[in-house]
Amino acid sequence: MDKTYFELAYDATKLALTDANENGAEITHKDLESTVYGIYNELFERQFMPDIFTNSYIGMNDKPGTRIASGGATGGYTVRIAFSEVASGLSDLCLCIGLEKCNDCYDEQTGTTTPEVLNAIAYSADMTYEYPMGMMAASSYVSMVNAHYDEFGNPSEEQMALVSVKNHGNAMLNPKAQSPMEITVQDVLNSRIICYPFKMLDCCLYSEASAALILANEQKVKELGVENPIWITGVGAANTDCFIGNRESIGRLYSNINAAKMAYKMAGLDYNKIKEQIDVAELHDAFSGQEVISYEELGFVPFGEGGKWIEEGGPMRDGELPCCPCGGLIGCGHAVGATGIMSTGEAALQLRGDAGKHQCTIEKGRAISHSIGGPGAAYAAVIVMANEEGLKKP
Amino acid sequence: MSQKDFQDHQIRDEIKISYKYTMGGQSKFFIDLMNEKKLQGTKCKKCGKIWMPPRINCSDCYENTDWIELPQSGTIRVSTIVWYTTSDFIQNVPYGVAFIQLDDADTALLQGIFSENLVPSKVKKGQRVRAVFKRKEDREGKMTDFFFVPEDEYESWIEKPEYEGGK
Ligand SMILES: [Zn+2]
Numbered sequence: 001m002d003k004t005y006f007e008l009a010y011d012a013t014k015l016a017l018t019d020a021n022e023n024g025a026e027i028t029h030k031d032l033e034s035t036v037y038g039i040y041n042e043l044f045e046r047q048f049m050p051d052i053f054t055n056s057y058i059g060m061n062d063k064p065g066t067r068i069a070s071g072g073a074t075g076g077y078t079v080r081i082a083f084s085e086v087a088s089g090l091s092d093l094c095l096c097i098g099l100e101k102c103n104d105c106y107d108e109q110t111g112t113t114t115p116e117v118l119n120a121i122a123y124s125a126d127m128t129y130e131y132p133m134g135m136m137a138a139s140s141y142v143s144m145v146n147a148h149y150d151e152f153g154n155p156s157e158e159q160m161a162l163v164s165v166k167n168h169g170n171a172m173l174n175p176k177a178q179s180p181m182e183i184t185v186q187d188v189l190n191s192r193i194i195c196y197p198f199k200m201l202d203c204c205l206y207s208e209a210s211a212a213l214i215l216a217n218e219q220k221v222k223e224l225g226v227e228n229p230i231w232i233t234g235v236g237a238a239n240t241d242c243f244i245g246n247r248e249s250i251g252r253l254y255s256n257i258n259a260a261k262m263a264y265k266m267a268g269l270d271y272n273k274i275k276e277q278i279d280v281a282e283l284h285d286a287f288s289g290q291e292v293i294s295y296e297e298l299g300f301v302p303f304g305e306g307g308k309w310i311e312e313g314g315p316m317r318d319g320e321l322p323c324c325p326c327g328g329l330i331g332c333g334h335a336v337g338a339t340g341i342m343s344t345g346e347a348a349l350q351l352r353g354d355a356g357k358h359q360c361t362i363e364k365g366r367a368i369s370h371s372i373g374g375p376g377a378a379y380a381a382v383i384v385m386a387n388e389e390g391l392k393k394p
Numbered sequence: 395m396s397q398k399d400f401q402d403h404q405i406r407d408e409i410k411i412s413y414k415y416t417m418g419g420q421s422k423f424f425i426d427l428m429n430e431k432k433l434q435g436t437k438c439k440k441c442g443k444i445w446m447p448p449r450i451n452c453s454d455c456y457e458n459t460d461w462i463e464l465p466q467s468g469t470i471r472v473s474t475i476v477w478y479t480t481s482d483f484i485q486n487v488p489y490g491v492a493f494i495q496l497d498d499a500d501t502a503l504l505q506g507i508f509s510e511n512l513v514p515s516k517v518k519k520g521q522r523v524r525a526v527f528k529r530k531e532d533r534e535g536k537m538t539d540f541f542f543v544p545e546d547e548y549e550s551w552i553e554k555p556e557y558e559g560g561k
Contacts, residue, residue: 002402043409106406107481115481122480128417129447130504132537133491134483139474143493147472150519195476196514243447245493245502250472 005045005210006057009099012210012338013058016095020214025224032214033091034064038078038098040071040336040373043120044208045101054099064091071124072137072286072373073237074098075211075340076381079369080235082215083383092220098338099210117206125375126243138203138287139195140244140376145289146197147250152304155292157197159307161188163288164201166310167324170317171331173357178207178333188288202288207333211341213348230348231391233366234267234384236260242378255380256297256372263368264299267384271299275321278384280350280360280367282343285328290377291315294370295323298382322360325350340371344383351387365390419450422461428535431527431560435464435499446499466525466560467545468496473507473517490517494542506541508551516544524548525560532556 003011013029020027035058037051047053051067070077075098082096107116118136125135149155165185171177183201191200221229238258241247247254261271269277281298285291295306300321301314309315315323326332326346329339347367349355365387372380417424426432436445436459438452444462445452452459473492476483483489490507507523509516523542533539540560543551552559 002400046407046409109481110484115479115484119480119482122482128420129537133504133506134476134479134486134489135491135504136476136480136483139476139479139491142474143472146474147519150472193477195474195478200478243501245447245471245495245504250493 005039005047005050005099005101006054008101008208008210009054009097009212010058012097012099012212013095016212016214020226024227027093027214027224029059031093032060032063032095033093034085035060035066035095035097036078036082036085037065037067038074038096038337038341039067040069040074040100041102041120043123044105044117044336046104060095069337070373070379070381071375072284072334072336072377073340073371073379073381074337074373075343076369076371076383077237077379078337078341079213079232079344079383080237080381082213083232083235086215086217086220089217092217094215095212096215096341097210097212098335098341100335100337101208102206102335103208121206130375138198141287141290142195142198143244144250144253144377145287145293148252148293151249151251154304155289155307157189158185159292159310160197160202160288161185162310163285163291164188164330166316167285167328167330168201169331170325170358171327174326174332175356177327177331178209179205179331180327198287198289204286204329204334207335209333209335209338209342211335211338211345213341213345228352228387230351231386232383233386233391234263234265234269234382236262236264236266237379237381238262239374240376240378240380242375244376247376252303253293253297253372253377253380255378256294256370259380259382260298260370263382263384267366267386269366269384274298275300277364278321278366278368279362279364280325280347281321281323282326282347282367282369283323283328284340284343284370284372285324285330286334286372288330290372291323291328298368298370317358317360325355325358325360336373340369340381343369343371344385347383347385351385351390362387364393366393420448423448424535427539428533431540431558433464433466433496433525434461435496436460437462444498444500446496446501446503464499465497468494468499468523468542470507470517470519470521470523471495471502472519475512475514475517488512492517492523492542494523505537508541508543510547510550526551527558527560529556529558
């Protein structure tokens with residue numbers, strides 16, 4: 001892409017400000033009191049402390065700015081900290097922005113970007129014991145999926161492929177998505193093997209992009225006269241052991257389970273009934289199998305039934321609980337620091353009824369976004385949102 | 395500036411940093427691996443948990459640990475075979491990696507899994523494996539000084555001139 005990371009950030013900030021103004025708030029960047037930056041990887045940006053250079057370019061000098069870096073969960077964690085900025089009263093109006101480059105990494109040997117991008121990610125593995133073994137993102141995540149399969153007989157390769165078909169397909173209706181595709185289960189199964197049993201089409205593509213949200217506290221929302229605001233009602237996050245081998249159960253991802261329970265509890269929702277309490281879930285589908293496991297860990301279906309649930313159409317756009325209606329990471333691309341902020345923003349657009357062609361039916365007025373990342377998906381964050389109607393409903 | 399006028403200017407660059415970094419309290423693991431082909435874990439003085447990779451402090455109970463030599467056989471808890479990877483490892487594909495729980499250990503170690511017949515069924519959960527080491531002159535006190543093979547392939551791997559059996 002022919003933009004720098006700070007130029008991407010400027011574009012997203014401008015879009016968020018435009019959206020705020022179209023929804024009743026007359027604000028400019030000068031009204032934003034603080035910024036929380038979600039930026040994962042210095043090597044992608046070719047710049048350490050990229051937040052301070054972004055801070056200059058988006059005109060946020062002389063105000064607080066904090067950078068969050070939590071692997072693939074950077075976006076979700078950034079929303080969590082931006083939420084705490086406004087909930088604590090430290091700021092009334094906070095810019096929550098994620099950004100990431102990556103295509104500037106370049107492997108001279110093969111004349112392509114991908115192996116060098118993967119290399120820049122691989123330094124996120126433990127450098128002493130795990131990096132020297134050739135551990136990378138896909139082989140790390142596939143470990144949980146394989147262990148889950150050993151324990152629960154689920155998800156099968158076909159069930160995983162259904163996620164790729166669904167999310168690439170959902171992306172067809174999202175003009176901002178970077179990877180829309182009409183494909184079949186067979187196409188996924190026939191795509192080249194990456195690491196057993198993940199095939200290329202089971203994996204999201206790394207990408208570069210920026211996403212921004214503007215967070216305000218209740219008083220500021222009223223003062224600005226925001227029409228149809230979306231409220232963050234629950235925030236949960238948990239880091240499980242980044243050494244997969246230290247986990248008692250490799251097939252159950254406790255970062256997901258604990259983050260979800262924490263967020264639902266704060267929002268007054270029930271882990272065991274969550275599927276009936278929300279309209280949309282924007283999940284972290286970096287790898288197709290990981291999405292299936294998340295159906296179980298986030299409480300949508302019992303353990304072992306995630307694969308069956310997608311076969312029955314549960315997470316489809318017109319299903320019981322649409323998952324990744326925007327296309328998710330597989331359909332939109334994974335611009336790491338921006339991803340969880342995009343997912344949260346997409347869920348908010350759904351609740352506002354502004355999601356465009358991929359709008360889902362909103363009845364309960366509640367949605368979640370979900371981010372995971374790091375070695376063995378050690379980081380997880382879950383955000384629960386509600387529209388005005390959703391706040392009132394039991 | 396219109397899209398038509400825009401020209402993309404790209405610069406070739408590289409970030410390169412050299413290190414001489416300490417293994418700190420874990421040093422004994424690497425020294426004994428290199429010199430004696432030992433796999434040294436640690437055992438918590440309080441709860442008795444056996445850590446591999448080793449930690450000189452138990453993260454569960456904030457107590458010190460003692461070094462304990464572990465058996466060189468273990469069981470695969472989970473594995474994968476990698477067919478596409480990073481620029482540093484792409485010349486090695488396909489390669490197997492597995493979380494291996496050494497007998498007596500309470501945690502599992504990530505290691506390379508080599509096999510004459512590298513297929514998923516050969517490196518699946520429950521597979522018994524045994525450590526094989528590089529020759530003394532090739533060992534550097536690094537994780538790459540050893541790897542694991544399925545138990546029934548052990549004899550044929552240690553017959554290769556570049557490798558040695560363990561203790
Ligand atoms: Zn202990």
